[in-house]
Amino acid sequence: MSIVNNINHYNEQLAPYNTRLIAVSKTKPVEDLLQAYEGGQRDFGENKVQELSAKEEVLPKDIKWHMIGHLQRNKVKYIAPFVHLIHAVDSPKLLAEINKQALKNDRVIACLLQVHIAEEETKFGFDETELMDFLNGDSLKEYNNVKILGLMGMATNTSDKAQVSKEFDQLKSLFNQIKSNFDLENVDMQELSMGMTSDYIEACQAGSTMVRIGSAIFGARNYPQQ
Template identity: 40%
Template sequence: MISENISRIKSEIPDHVTLVAVSKYQSLEDTKAVLDAGVNDLGESKVQDFLKKYEVLGDRPRWHFIGHLQKNKVKYIIGKTFLIHSVDSIELIDVIERESKKQGIVTDVLLQLNLAREDSKSGILAENLDNVLEALPGYQFVRVKGLMAMGPLTQNNDKIREIFVELKKIYDRIKEESVDATIQMNYLSMGMTDDYTIAIEEGSNMIRVGRKIFS
């Protein structure tokens, strides 16, 4: 079933779009099935669950941490992730910088924006983004590789599309204006099970899909 679901999704998305299988809450057996089906990017949102899977699977997958990351948990995942999607404050960047420096590595992250301004979601508000961007050149061990956002909680596809259009405009602006190696716009992570087709239409090159893979 997992393999069939993945084949169906892959047939729907362009080659340049990375499929991140959201393996949070899934068993180790089902997570391995995703890897066996040819998807190497796995998304986890709880540090404890991630570490349990990492103990078994190690660096076989490219691990994406996609959930809200508490500052006191950063030290446990540094050096183990391909991308941390959910960086939503300078304070969190400070901790990632410090823990990465201890290991002598550069940690790649995405800035999470809350364009829908929903209280239930974490993320940098649009009006605060420039302050974060201006601070980034001061960091040596954190590299911003793109942006991430979630679509609004609504059945209205027009409203979802509006958010994705806005995020793509911000992404393009940063990509055009940035001259610092700390800021590299490579990944636009937007789109989940219910809205990834809209996200791809509006320029996403990385989608995070869980339910449609595992159900």
């Protein structure tokens, strides 16, 4: 199947859930992204700042760029002028830096707070207690140049679909709790980013508003040989 056919296939799969497709284009050449763009795709996800910045320079300006990978604070300045949504804000210090760089660029940058839901130590993110402490604290209220639009999470990498669904349901429950109980000017819970190629159906069933799918659209990733 072509890239455009793959895009259409996933959009058809997601439509009943009203879930948006983020086409994860990491390691893929600009030509592949242009094919997806010409097929109507506008939301693209990258996990490395250098690659994201390089592609943004040469591709159409109506693309919405999603930073989906672990973001180092010293790299925020490179994407602050244009990034549409930062999915993986995993610490108060990172959000403070995003706010600082957004102010320099006279922007309000949309962000998702990453929550650690997997039974794996390799995943980044707030645990539930840390998240609630942060939302109840004073520092967030002072950040006028960020907007918290929701939460992001990655389930355990397992073939146990019941386990995956349980983790997604927990994140949805936390999302609903925050949406109902927090009335801050810079918190507007709209987006729940969860689900990838292997578990997007479970994510959609749990209420995901956006899924991150890459190799199933573009083919195997082009990692350089060692």
